[in-house]
Amino acid sequence: MPSFEFFSPCPRGLEAVFVDELHEIALRAPLEVSASVPGGVYFTGGPAAAMAVNLHSRIASRVLLKVAQQSYHNENDLFAFASEQAWEDWFTAQHTLRVDITAMKTAPVRNVGFAALRVKDAICDRLRAVTGARPNIDTATPDVRVFVFLSATECTLYLDTTGEALFKRGWRLDKGAAPLRENLAAGILRLSGWTPAVPLYDPMCGSGTFIIEAAQMALGLAAGGERHFAFEKLQSYDMSAWPRLKAAALEAQQIARSQHRELNIFGSDISGDMLVKAQANLERAGLRQLWLKQVDACAMVAPTETPGIIVANPPYGERVEVRGQAPRARGQGHEMQTGRRDQNEFFREAQPDEASAEFFRAFGDALKQRFTGWQAFVLTSDRGLPGQMRLRAAKRTPLFNGPIECRLFRFDLVTGSMRERRSDEE
Ligand SMILES: C[S@@+](CC[C@H](N)C(=O)[O-])C[C@H]1O[C@@H](n2cnc3c(N)ncnc32)[C@H](O)[C@@H]1O
Structure with missing residues (x-):
């Protein structure tokens, strides 16, 4: 079973309780917390780890799978680095795509939007070269999201396993004036x-x-029991653990609803x-x-x-x-x-x-x-x-x-x- 590195953002100030929650989720699917930083937690685990965190975490905002990390100096390096990744292993030109970028103030890029555009072009060019077609961009409801994180020296490329942010549990009809996330x-x-x-x-x-x-x-209801996740659309994401995790969540839901x-x-x-x-x-x-x-x-x-x-x-x-x-x-x-x-x-x-x-x-x-x-x-x-x-x-x-x-x-x-x-x- 391959082990991946994940980064899971959460509301700032909740990192310690999120780590506690991750330790509980580790009982459902093995994962290991590696580090906590303001606004998120790094952990490692197999494909099931991300599934379990998406399904059960009440504190995570999303779960990002690390694709690659490398040092860079400018936008051209970002283009070259993104071109080298085998995106075709994860999705096809029939999937719609969105690229998000977060850059630290010290990142050596002149325009963050332009940097995101270079990464998006690199991914689309790569897919066209390998499969003959470019994916369409959809910023509202994309099938696949790529997240780019730029520090002063390193660029990290992530594939999103979540889709719509995890605080959207699927039950909210009307937000009211100022709902809390x-x-x-x-x-x-x-x-x-x-x-x-x-x-x-x-x-x-x-x-x-x-x-x-x-x-x-x-x-004991799963936070994400009522919704779907981006990993369900990724090709070559090992889904073997999903029926077990989902069935356990559904069973808990049925028991809870029958007990009143x-x-x-x-x-x-x-x-x-x-x-x-x-x-x-x-x-x-x-x-x-x-x-x-x-x-x-x-x-x-x-x-x-x-x-x-x-x-x-x-x-x-x-x-x-x-x-x-x-x-x-x-x-x-x-x-x-x-x-x-x-x-x-x-x-x-x-x-x-x-x-x-x-x-x-x-x-x-x-x-x-x-x-x-x-x-x-x-x-x-x-x-x-x-x-x-x-x-x-x-x-x-x-x-x-x-x-x-x-x-x-x-x-x-x-x-x-x-x-x-x-x-x-x-
Ligand atoms: C910031 S909102 C709370 C949002 C809520 N936590 C949610 O997630 O939807 C503040 C709420 O306080 C209510 N409120 C304002 N004055 C109040 C009062 N005197 N007594 C009770 N509720 C009041 C408002 O109607 C509003 O629903």
Whole structure:
């Protein structure tokens, strides 16, 4: 069985939990973690390793197979290097192609776009020379993606085994206003130390990303069980392990769906429109049994007597208004309820800044008064948030939401720290 080198990018800040996850995935298909760098992890393994990571990782963004690496000085070297690779072993001129490039600031190329063009031309020329035809370019839904990484001295060529980025699980119908990427949500759940036995509550659940990720984790569902991957289209990719890996994932899915397990996972939002979206996403993800409620986070109460974990990424710099009525939940699940209109009026009338300051103070008060014993994890790009909430952060973890630098604040809502206040945390 050949062993390949892979690079798997992930949201910055999640590398350590991604390595932990890879060690768990190694029980399904052998792989070895070689190194972790900001924004990704290198590992080695056979074709099954990439399949298992694509199918099971909740934190990876994609899985790239290293084709070749060489030193270079300019765009002409890139063209020559890309021409030498046996791309015809992996795909044909009937496959559509896209070439992506990432260059460090120190890369000795004048124009990154032009460098990508040279690599694309080299691949197309190579295929025409060997097979008599050039592949078509498709930037939207290509069959094959080649990734080029340029450091100051080295060019690395990768073949993508993923296709659409892995955070696209296949269940999201409507994105809502500002959905959290699924892999960032999953990474935050891991960073929080949450396990399915512990109650989990997202009081600003929006389209439901945290609660859907958590429920799928609790039920042991494969992150990519509902979607396809680029390796399925690559010729000469050894697919012998795929039926076994896919069958095990499908079996877990069927067992989970037949059991109707009660999950300790709760979501609420002030917006009925968002809850309609969350409900549709839950159903598409096969998770009808989750509890959803329309309520202002300032008026929230603990959904369980046993303390648990709160996760949230609150709105930032936007005016908060109640929109729409929540639908009534179908089936035997919990009922969604309409929120308090008196609280809601406030959000309509206040100025955005005042509304935001008032909201975070009231949200902090709700945590202090009604969530003793819970831990809250709040993701925000606003470093002053603990001050606004009048709570002391026990931990702050830098995380990147795409290009936006954020902090994941942990608040331990124990009696002793409840009165502790700091005006500004950083
Ligand atoms: C950044 S979005 C959260 C996105 C969510 N994590 C997702 O993945 O879709 C913030 C959410 O907070 C909700 N929200 C704003 N003010 C609120 C309030 N006072 N109480 C409860 N939810 C509120 C908004 O309706 C929105 O859905």
